[in-house]
Amino acid sequence: MNESKGKGNLIKKFGKFKEILGNEKLKWYLSITLSTIVAIFTTYMVILHRGLSFDGAFHTQAAINLYKGASFNLDYGIKPYIQIGLPFQIFNGLFIYLFGRNFVVANLANILFYWLFFGFILFLSRKYSSVLPLLSFIAISFMPAFQIYGFGGYGELPALMYAIFGVYVLLKGLVKEDNSLLYIVFGFLMLSFAVATKWIIYTLFIPLSLLCIPIALLLRKYSQILLGSIVFALNFIVLFLIQYYEPANPQIVGILFNALYNQATQNPYNSYLLRLSAFMEEYIRYSGFEVMAWLKIVLAVFIGILAAIDYFKIIKSLYIKVKNKNRTEDFDERRLFLIFICLSSVFYLFCWFFLWQKNWYRRVFNADILLFLSIGLLSNLYNKNSKNNIYRILKSFSVLAIVIFIIFYGYIQLSHLNLDNTSGKLESKLKEGLSSLPENFEGFGYGWWQAPRWSYISGKKFHNLFEYPVLYYTLQGIPCYVFYEPENVLDLSSIKYIEDTYNIRTVFEYKGFKIVRIIDFNKTNVIYTEEIDFSKGDFSKSIKNFWRWERGFRHSKIESAIFLNNTGNFSYIYMDFKAHKGLENVILKGFLIPANESQGYIYDIPVRVVEHNHVFLEIPLHQGNKLLTLYLFHLGEIKKPPNDARLLGITVWKIKLTNLTDKSDDLIIKPSGVLFVEPISK
Structure with a gap:
């Protein structure tokens, strides 16, 4: 019941x-x-x-x-x-x-x-x-x-x-x-x-x-x-x-x-x-x-x-x-x-x-x-x-x-709830890193990313490390910093390339976000090649082909540098490039700086335009056995022309040459639009 x-x-x-x-x-x-x-x-x-x-x-x-x-x-x-x-x-x-x-x-x-x-x-x-x-x-x-x-x-x-x-x-x-x-x-x-x-x-x-x-x-x-x-x-x-x-x-x-x-x-x-x-x-x-x-x-x-x-x-x-x-x-x-x-x-x-x-x-x-x-x-x-x-x-x-x-x-x-890992904490850390930098700093990223979160928080427009003249700022004593983000994972060869190119020092790092200071350029016997397009008026931003897409890779090896490693006995440098219509009216200037001198005595180099698409730079013979850095710039792009070119080297254009240690008389490299060197005939 x-x-x-x-x-x-x-x-x-x-x-x-x-x-x-x-x-x-x-x-x-x-x-x-x-x-x-x-x-x-x-x-x-x-x-x-x-x-x-x-x-x-x-x-x-x-x-x-x-x-x-x-x-x-x-x-x-x-x-x-x-x-x-x-x-x-x-x-x-x-x-x-x-x-x-x-x-x-x-x-x-x-x-x-x-x-x-x-x-x-x-x-x-x-x-x-x-x-x-x-x-x-x-x-x-x-x-x-x-x-x-x-x-x-x-x-x-x-x-x-x-x-x-x-x-x-x-x-x-x-x-x-x-x-x-x-x-x-x-x-x-x-x-x-x-x-x-x-x-x-x-x-x-x-x-x-x-x-x-x-x-x-x-x-x-x-x-x-x-x-x-x-x-x-x-x-x-x-x-x-x-x-x-x-x-x-x-x-x-x-x-x-x-x-x-x-x-x-x-x-x-x-x-x-x-x-x-x-x-x-x-x-x-x-x-x-x-x-x-x-x-x-x-x-x-x-x-x-x-x-x-x-x-x-x-x-x-x-x-x-x-x-x-x-x-x-x-x-x-x-x-x-x-x-x-x-x-x-x-x-x-x-x-x-x-x-x-x-x-x-x-x-x-x-x-x-x-x-x-x-x-x-x-x-x-x-x-x-x-x-x-x-x-x-x-x-x-x-x-x-x-x-x-x-x-x-x-x-x-x-x-997976983690109340300590907040976006506010990340933001405060990034602002802390930015606050440690001087007010007049110039920021650089790489590739097309340009470190967007760093740029967003700082309110500054960053430059492309591989297309912008870092040299222009470093020679004037302006502090330059490269900003990294966790997603910007370069291949190992590109990372090594950056480390070989610049003397850098890490000033901030937090969970993949990183700031490194560019002290100067790493003056080593490294040989580089680079393509320059003179068909544009703004030469400083005309460097091309840093990105080479390869099968199976999202990011390719990056190429960039600013050195002329002149250990051979060359008396002049021969450049072949696409002609700019008004090039005959453009004033170019070249400088040579001994790489082993921290300040650098600037040697003035005659720049001679022979035709619309040919330029000769004559290197003094007595500098032939020294390790030198070549700077070439367009005078119309100089913001503050120096009173004494020996004390203030200004450039808005990076340049690099290839195979300068090769002493063979028949060395002529002439791909279209690419710098090359030609040894002096003996």
């Missing part, structure tokens, strides 16, 4: 619990509360820990210049071109303009788009009458990769936000019978913002076209789609001209489209098996474990197949209804949008694994966001009032999958 009573109480308790779970209003409020707490927690963690990414700091230069000088350009004329565009940077620059330069402010634009994304998820939850999208949002927020690529100045999430919002509005206009033009035009406008923010969003246009083209044809909405496409094209052209216009490079459109495929570099993987292995390793690394990576891939393919089946059902059903002029109201944008999200996720993965040439996770980052969103919406492929159990099965499947991801990624987040 007591046993049956106990069973009855248990059944009653279970019934109450089931009743609570079945309370839609309670589930809705609980889900909103929980997802809001997660959004606040994520924002707090970003402010506390994220800091500014390398790519974000690099592109923030354009955001700052937009408000400082009304021009959307980087601080350096470099390639690749701007890859995080104006529709995001206009907000990024505004926050920096209003609140100043620090790592927290640098994340405000990303935080804004994160909360817009959260608002859109809330909208979808109400639209689909389901709390599962909110659970998907929690899983997305807990992704370790989301903390990396969703913030820190990256443009992936903002571009995706523009895209999915634009697609939803576009699809609504496509199926809407009345007043659809405004929706379609606005949807295309948002898509143009998405593409202008990140070119990679073009990936979504294939699944979008699969949806829009047949439906537009069946519903005879040619004019609306045409007008929307024109708005897209015009707005995109305006944004394109602001971001990328460069008269000197008409091939820029091809370069940018080519960058979607291979970044204009050779494929380092010589077979698809090696390729898939390399890409899979990267995907596993950001997924946490191998089983989670494979689970995401399987889910994406499975959901994509279900969506494709439903897509063909919709097209067939719509064709029949339109043909019979019996279109019903159950056909709306929600089902189409769900199919788009599901197909986009699997198509993103396909492009990343099989088409794109770089295994950078940020390119497939949005695929994971779309996957989690598709899981949350999956059950809506079927009517919950239908007699079959497919809806309930898919809903249970979605809940289970989302809960697994939430638990897994939530555990990773909490287990």
Whole structure:
């Protein structure tokens, strides 16, 4: 009797619990509360820990210049071109303009788009009458990769936000019978913002076209789609001209489209098996474990197949209804949008694994966001009032999958939580390093990076160590420093090259961030070659070909130097270069400095222009057996002409020659545009 009573109480308790779970209003409020707490927690963690990414700091230069000088350009004329565009940077620059330069402010634009994304998820939850999208949002927020690529100045999430919002509005206009033009035009406008923010969003246009083209044809909405496409094209052209216009490079459109495929570099993987292995390793690394990576891939393919089946059902059903002029109201944008999200996720993965040439996770980052969103919406492929159990099965499947991801990624987040490692601490350390430098210092980076986070914090424009005349400053006693960041990992030969070229001393180092002082140049018997382009008026910035791309390497060996190692008996130096039209009216000056003298007595060298493209520098014979350094400069570029050239050597141009120790009479090296030497005939 007591046993049956106990069973009855248990059944009653279970019934109450089931009743609570079945309370839609309670589930809705609980889900909103929980997802809001997660959004606040994520924002707090970003402010506390994220800091500014390398790519974000690099592109923030354009955001700052937009408000400082009304021009959307980087601080350096470099390639690749701007890859995080104006529709995001206009907000990024505004926050920096209003609140100043620090790592927290640098994340405000990303935080804004994160909360817009959260608002859109809330909208979808109400639209689909389901709390599962909110659970998907929690899983997305807990992704370790989301903390990396969703913030820190990256443009992936903002571009995706523009895209999915634009697609939803576009699809609504496509199926809407009345007043659809405004929706379609606005949807295309948002898509143009998405593409202008990140070119990679073009990936979504294939699944979008699969949806829009047949439906537009069946519903005879040619004019609306045409007008929307024109708005897209015009707005995109305006944004394109602001971001990328460069008269000197008409091939820029091809370069940018080519960058979607291979970044204009050779494929380092010589077979698809090696390729898939390399890409899979990267995907596993950001997924946490191998089983989670494979689970995401399987889910994406499975959901994509279900969506494709439903897509063909919709097209067939719509064709029949339109043909019979019996279109019903159950056909709306929600089902189409769900199919788009599901197909986009699997198509993103396909492009990343099989088409794109770089295994950078940020390119497939949005695929994971779309996957989690598709899981949350999956059950809506079927009517919950239908007699079959497919809806309930898919809903249970979605809940289970989302809960697994939430638990897994939530555990990773909490287990790696480190309250001591904050972005504020990093920022204070960097400022501490900068405060130890003299006010009149000149900063140098290398390659096209120029140490962007150092530059962002200091507010100074750094120079390229391999293209700017360091000698110009060192001879005037101006302190010169090279700034390193953790991502700027040169190959060992290039690092050794820098150490061999300059006498340097480390003055600051913290977690890969480093400042080294250039004391002077390392006067050793090192032979160098260099190409000079005299077709430009500004000779000091005309040095070319320091970057030589090699198969399998992202960074190549850097070549740069400023020495003439004159241990042979040469009486003159012969230079062959591209002619400048007004070269006969340009005054060149050459100096020789004994390398073993710290101050250096400057020997004036006659510079004689024989033809438009020939220059002779005559070295005094009595200096033939000494180790000498040659300085050559264009007098028009000297900022302060020296009163005494013997005491102040000024140069704005580095020069180096090759094979000067070779005493053979037939030594003539004449590649186009490259300096060479010719021994005196005896």
